[in-house]
Amino acid sequence: MLETTALEEKPQFSLVIPAYNEAGRIESALKDLMFALDYQYSFGKNSELLIIMDGCEDGTPETVKALIKNRLGITAIVLPNRLGKGGAIIEALKYAKGDLIAFIDADGSVPTGELNKLIKLTNQYDLVIGSRYKKSSVMPFRRPVRRFLFSRSFNVLVKLMFWRLHEIKDTQCGAKVFKKDLIDAINGDLLITDFVFDVNLIYSASRHGFGVKEVGITWIEKDGGKLSGGLTKQILVMAFSLFNLRLHYSPLKGFLEARPFKKLTDTFYSWSKP
Numbered sequence: 373m374l375e376t377t378a379l380e381e382k383p384q385f386s387l388v389i390p391a392y393n394e395a396g397r398i399e400s401a402l403k404d405l406m407f408a409l410d411y412q413y414s415f416g417k418n419s420e421l422l423i424i425m426d427g428c429e430d431g432t433p434e435t436v437k438a439l440i441k442n443r444l445g446i447t448a449i450v451l452p453n454r455l456g457k458g459g460a461i462i463e464a465l466k467y468a469k470g471d472l473i474a475f476i477d478a479d480g481s482v483p484t485g486e487l488n489k490l491i492k493l494t495n496q497y498d499l500v501i502g503s504r505y506k507k508s509s510v511m512p513f514r515r516p517v518r519r520f521l522f523s524r525s526f527n528v529l530v531k532l533m534f535w536r537l538h539e540i541k542d543t544q545c546g547a548k549v550f551k552k553d554l555i556d557a558i559n560g561d562l563l564i565t566d567f568v569f570d571v572n573l574i575y576s577a578s579r580h581g582f583g584v585k586e587v588g589i590t591w592i593e594k595d596g597g598k599l600s601g602g603l604t605k606q607i608l609v610m611a612f613s614l615f616n617l618r619l620h621y622s623p624l625k626g627f628l629e630a631r632p633f634k635k636l637t638d639t640f641y642s643w644s645k646p
Contacts, residue, residue, distance in 0.1 A: 383445065385419040385491075386470030390460040391478040395430040397594070401480035402439050406446070408484035420445040423478075424464040427454030454645065458569025462562055465555055473555065477546030479594040486589040490549040498554045498582035501540075501574065502547035506588030513593045522603065526610065530571055533618050536578045540586055543570045547589060554582050563620060567606070568613035579621065609644045 387409065391398055402423070409419045423440070425433050425448070433450045440446040449464060461475055472494055476482055482502060490500040503509055505527075515523070523544065531538045544567065558580050564572040578584055616637070619628055627633050 381418055383418050383420040383470045384472060386468035386473045387419065387421050387487075388461060388464045388468060388473065388475040389421070389423045389478050390457050390464070390475065391423055391425050391428070391432055391436065392454070392457070392460070393428050393430045393432060394478045395428075395432045395435045397480065398432060398478050399435060399439060401478055402436065404480065404484045405476070406440075406443065408487070409445070420447065420468075420470065422447045422449060422464050422467055424449040424451070424460045426451040426456075426460045426463075456565040456569075457567050458562075458572065459565030461569060462565065465559075468552070471552050472549065473552055474547070474549040481592050481594045482545075482547040483590055483592065486547060487549065489587055489589060490547065493585055493587065494549055494551060496583070497585040499548065499550040499574065499577045499584045501543075501570075501584070501586050502545040502589040502591075503542040503586045504545050504589070504591045505541040506586060508588030510588070510590040511593065512590075515593050518603070519593075522607070529611070529614065533614055534571070534575050537571070537575060540574065540584075542586070543574055545589070545591065548573070550577070554580075557582070561620070564613050564617055566609055566613055568610050568617065571614065572617055575617065575621070605644055609641070612640060 387405065389402075389405070405421060409421055423436050423446070425436065428450075433448065436448050440448060447467060449467065451460075451463065455463060464475075465473065472491070474487060474490070476487065486502065490502060493500045504511060514520075523542075527541065527543065530540075530543055537543065548570070550573075554577055558573075558576040561576040561579075562569070562572055574584060616628065619625060
């Protein structure tokens, strides 16, 4: 289901927010983002906001629809089934009209003003990613030990499997800005629909010769992260997705389409769903 009040002109900037079961915290984050689109960003009326909600069970769509009622340039995309973070973003990109596109987490962990740091650098780079672990990064509150250890261990695994990303300190920060031309070029390589989508995006952009820049930003830790429940299962899912992405960019790519492997993959992801 799609609800939108379209702009009269083609937007220059599209901001995508994937929101899964965020009814408890999306209101304040969404209000900040709507204010930012109206007053902070240098795109004036030529910006749009797309909120994609997939398989929500907590009233998130109703909360969002009430907040965006009669607002120009805001699209609510409501899907009945859970797609995963990456799957939701891939779906939302089909509707994004801007020459410049960004996505940001729905929990408000990235202050809206931080997007400007990334946007300004798109004059020099095709993909600009926020980072929690650069020297210039600011985290007012310490991350829980379990999350921190998982984050850093995952980053080590990414570097071991994808050498092109050895200088990237944080693939998973939920703030990224990129050019529409980049998405058009790598769209056929976007195959990961869970949290490893970020690695897929960065690595595919690098493989296609696009310029990638990592920038330290302010990050405010929020409770209730989607990795907090079933962490062991999420670790297995993300490791398996990294393996699939590595296969995709290897001489063994054909195994991904082999019937036994596809059956194994479908079975594994079905088991991993909440």
